[in-house]
Amino acid sequence: MSHLQSISREPRKVLEGVATRQQMYALFNRHAQAPADEHRATGGRYVGEWFEVSEGDHDRMFEILPPLFYRGDTFAMREFVAARVTSVFFALRLDGGLRHFHGYCDLADPSAIDRMRAAIIARESATSRCMSRTEKLDHIWSTTGTEFRAYADPRFTPAFLGRRIVVVYCAQQGKIWKPLDELTDAEIAAKLPVQFRHLPDIAAA
Structure with missing residues (x-):
């Protein structure tokens, strides 16, 4: 699929x-x-x-x-x-x-x-404040500037084609594009506002 x-x-x-x-x-x-x-x-x-x-x-x-x-x-x-x-x-x-x-x-x-x-x-109506991984990724996509996010087209790696990608920074390679759904927990935390970084996870929205 x-x-x-x-x-x-x-x-x-x-x-x-x-x-x-x-x-x-x-x-x-x-x-x-x-x-x-x-x-x-x-x-x-x-x-x-x-x-x-x-x-x-x-x-x-x-x-x-x-x-x-x-x-x-x-x-x-x-x-x-x-x-x-x-x-x-x-x-x-x-x-x-x-x-x-x-x-x-x-x-x-x-x-x-x-x-x-x-x-x-x-x-x-949830009794405690929390976010699913999907909600965290959607929040990141929603708040990232268009110069730092994209839908991968033929200019990018074929495996990325059609996927949502965002800019991340790493010590070895500097600025790189990465599929949104492949961000690590650390990368997600770095991109979320500080008040959302430590909200407990839920299985689904």
Whole structure:
């Protein structure tokens, strides 16, 4: 099975903490470097990704354009990423307060929004703060500048083709490109903000 075939469409957290406005817009373009393949054409690279936003940015996105629909705690943006994939915003009562989230849902799937909502609530209701390895890698990808991350094209080692790669530094070779999913625990820790480096691991998001 190729790397491209393994892309998950299940709900998954791609940024730890509340995104700043700058981070939110960067996350909207999280896959701008991706190859023009089937997953990009269908929006499949985005489906399932979610992150927390501020109340101000949630409300601002509601006011930019009339929403595609508005239902209680949820509204969807009128502009689609691709096919039937669009931004969906949630205002969810968690920990005694109202928190706000953005996720990409495929509206061709009637259960997508409910599954996204349920996944966010389950993840954010955890009794202790933790991150899975996948969440750590996604946080690194989300916060790494475009000059230090890429989707490997024919300029890179053939084994890297189509994979997400990031710059790492090593004493022997200096700056090198390495597949994101092959980062060691030490390399992950070096790239994470200090407050996230020692969060306990969980098996899955």
